[in-house]
Amino acid sequence: MIEARNLWKKYGDKVVLERVNLRVEEGEFITLVGTSGCGKSTFLNMLLGTEPVSSGELLLHGKPVPGEPGPDRGIVFQQYSVFPHMTVLQNVMAARGFSRRNLTGALFGSARRAAREEALALLEEVGLSHAQGQYPAELSGGMRQRLAIAQALLGRPGILLLDEPFGALDPGIRADMHDLVLRLWRQYRLTVFMVTHDLKEGFYLGTRLWVFDKTRHDPQAPDAYGATITYDLPVGKIDRDTLSDIDRDLARTATETE
Template sequence: MSFISVKNVWQQYGDQVVLEGLNLSIAEGEFCTLVGASGCGKSTFLRLLLGQEVASKGTIQLDGQPLAKEPDSTRGVVFQRYSVFPHLSVLDNVALGLELPRSGLLGRLFGAAKRDARDQAATLLHKVGLDHALDKYPTQLSGGMQQRLAIAQALIMKPRVLLLDEPFGALDPGIRKDMHALLLELWRETKLTVFMVTHDLSEGFNLGTRLLVFDKVRIDPHAPGAYGARITYDIPLNSDRRAARVALDSLKTA
């Protein structure tokens, strides 16, 4: 049985069909990279996987069960920008995920439970290379550090699926390389299933175990909204080649 199964999924807003007839079967631990022209529905597909929207037609199942109607802790998400809370410190941004669901009406956690949440957050922040910045605020961080924080925030709830929407698109190429190495390390360690949208084809080829290409194949000039994008290529990527490329890249930047 596949871990995530997408069956004949369509998404439509009013008259505009955005996605049509998507079918996918994803094994646990796969790292899918998603590419396609701007506006073809990649972010829409991630919102469907997150459970933020329900598909107009078709079904998405996780572990044989229909997706929960709302985003929950099985799925974490990182956007290109603004994933973190600007008014919270780095440590609080990450600890918050652990504190909120348990604290209920009482507000924040106290005592040992609170210390435990903060310890877990600090450990994860150490792993993403932010242990020197626990008390800083997001505006005091560089773009790359903010994305490290956003990744830690998404991972603290130990999701099984990580959704990344052009997470490194706003970063300089050198910083992006560091982020690739970090992401691969976290992926190997956690055995997460990853979906990552990128506009950088080489990023898509280098990072993923599987490249999904979204494209609109049918176009009616008289009815621009009539057809949506499909997955036109679904390319397995050789892991040895990926490892080789990452190794080469790190040599180049060393």
């Protein structure tokens, strides 16, 4: 479904990602871990289409990833990506309106009725049907993330991109969100890419773990080299020695970056 061939990402002279090569099959759940600034979110944005490739190739179904977001790729950020002046139901319906190629994104007639029915069904799926008339300010953090997930799924995307979506949530709420994401992944047969700073979360949720890290360092020119995928592991086959190696490598990179 997705392939990267010698992928590089640079901002001027700053190299963020280098020599990234990968293949992802439809239906996989990929978790991405690594130190801050190692290019995890940048890679997600390249999949979304908001960041261009500097060199190499990033392919979706054999063709370059489109240079703009599309309904085939939904995304949820750590910061709640909802509209504060709209109710829960209006927020989800707005996602359908913005996917339409017209000037205002407004929905009328049968299109509005269909969007409303679909939005109500999704709110039921994510456990927010009881809050459809409330505004985001009236919701807890976990409820707002459920709303953001409903927005992302309204277009029935094949790919769901999650950029540290649970980092600001309490542990108990995060556990509930883990169950929700796993259920939706199976139910909608999604291909998921999730950035997390929590290695245990990455092991628990993903079918495959990527570690983004630098293999080359120059103290005199810290931006001369970028990160690549140093570990690409099926989650069920990670042993304690490998876990220790990952922890050691990430700690080393964090120290060298400071």
